[in-house]
Amino acid sequence: MGDNEDGPALTERVELHGCSCKVGQGELDDILTDAGLVADQPELLFGVGEDAAARQLRDDLALVQTVDFFTPIVDDPYDFGRVAACNAASDAFASGAVDDVSCLVVMALPRDLTDVAVDVLAGIVDALETMDGAVAGGHTTLNPWPIAGGAVTATAHPDDLLTTRAAAPGDRLYLTKPLGTQPAMGALRVKDGEFAATVRETAPRPVEAIAEDALAWMTTPNRTAAVAAREYASAATDVTGFGLAGQSSVLAENAGVGVALTHLPVIDGTPALSSLFGYGLASGESAETSGGLLLSVPSDHETDLQNALADAGVFHRNVGRVTDGTGVTLDDPTREEIRR
Structure with missing residues (x-):
């Protein structure tokens, strides 16, 4: 892990850490149901209820989109960025989309921690490079809890896409x-x-x-x-x-x-x-x-x-x-x- 002995302890600035900060499964299901987001959308190959959304652009090309961000699970800002990038891109990969990976960074920091933004972003950039991906931009705000992640896009042939729907007994x-x-x-x-x-x-x-x-x-x-x-x-x-x-x-x-x-x-x-x-x-x-x-x-x-x-x-x-x-x-x- 990175050396953060002289830096702020990011995990001490939040009550929930990493993916444990997310809304619970049952509560999320209720939110989607109450919002009417329970049916398939004809414009998409798949969307709500899956790890990512996919839209067919051509017979041989589909665009996959997802967004994911969370609070620090490590204190080191650079490592926080690396973990956040890997986690955000994972939903696209789980959907079978591995090409043309790009990320719009989502980052928010308390006012007194804005100096760690460079290191968090450096971690995200370096992680994306290991995935043959690139940071295409993003948005940064002030927030009581630090968060990092991004909106990730990737492409695939429609035949290469995966969802959770096709699992069958015996698999x-x-x-x-x-x-x-x-x-x-x-x-x-x-x-x-x-x-x-x-x-x-x-x-x-x-x-x-x-x-x-x-x-x-x-x-x-x-x-x-x-x-x-x-x-x-x-x-x-x-x-x-x-x-x-x-x-x-x-x-x-x-x-x-x-x-x-x-x-x-x-x-x-x-x-x-x-x-x-x-x-x-x-x-x-x-x-x-x-x-x-x-x-x-x-x-x-x-x-x-x-x-x-x-x-x-x-x-x-x-x-x-x-x-x-x-x-x-x-x-x-x-x-x-x-x-x-």
């Missing part, structure tokens, strides 16, 4: 990053007092090492995973504020299927911390920030997907399957602790 589910960013970074924020000692005694390895692993995953773009997977996946989403169980629930509802989660890959050391904080990692409910892609793949393409992800150097684990029925089940899943 296997793969995740491309381990879980546990919320407890990893939550532990790092506890620096002083008796509870800090409790956190460090609870962690099975140094809190700083756990957080370093989490940051490395959060700043890994999902573009490579999307390129490798989109030929074989039937459906996809990315795992962020709703957690694995929540995003699986979205996929299950949109596709009219059930989801059985059977395996939880987690960042080494985060289960004990999650239990201490009550974040719900063991049940897949812990909020993730800039998490991996959740990919649904027909069983006859499972080996193809595994090989494509492995050849691209992308972490991946089978975390469950799509079933007949409805909803999400987690029946004593196996747990695997991952070190970066």
Whole structure:
């Protein structure tokens, strides 16, 4: 993580951190219903209810748009920008759009923190460059809580697009990053007092090492995973504020299927911390920030997907399957602790 010893502690300026600052899944559903945004829109290939919106421009070209921003999950402004950029672009990648990536930056800062804007923006720019993307402009305002992210556009052939709707019973589910960013970074924020000692005694390895692993995953773009997977996946989403169980629930509802989660890959050391904080990692409910892609793949393409992800150097684990029925089940899943 970046050196921020002399800079402001960004996470101390907010009450909720990273994707945990977002409106809850149930409340969001109510808002969309009350606003009348529940039906398909004829102008779009897909939109509300998916990770991004897609509009067909030509027979061979679709434009994908999304917007995402959040509060700091790390203190270092440069790292905050990198995480924010990776998280914002992830929704486009989850939709299968990986080309012509551009971002209109959304940034807001308290008046006394405007001097960190350069570092936050530098992090966003550098992260976009690793995705063959570019910052195309943006908007910056004053705000009591610092936030960063952006409106991302990308293109794809319409046949390459993915939604959550086409998952079918018998599909296997793969995740491309381990879980546990919320407890990893939550532990790092506890620096002083008796509870800090409790956190460090609870962690099975140094809190700083756990957080370093989490940051490395959060700043890994999902573009490579999307390129490798989109030929074989039937459906996809990315795992962020709703957690694995929540995003699986979205996929299950949109596709009219059930989801059985059977395996939880987690960042080494985060289960004990999650239990201490009550974040719900063991049940897949812990909020993730800039998490991996959740990919649904027909069983006859499972080996193809595994090989494509492995050849691209992308972490991946089978975390469950799509079933007949409805909803999400987690029946004593196996747990695997991952070190970066």
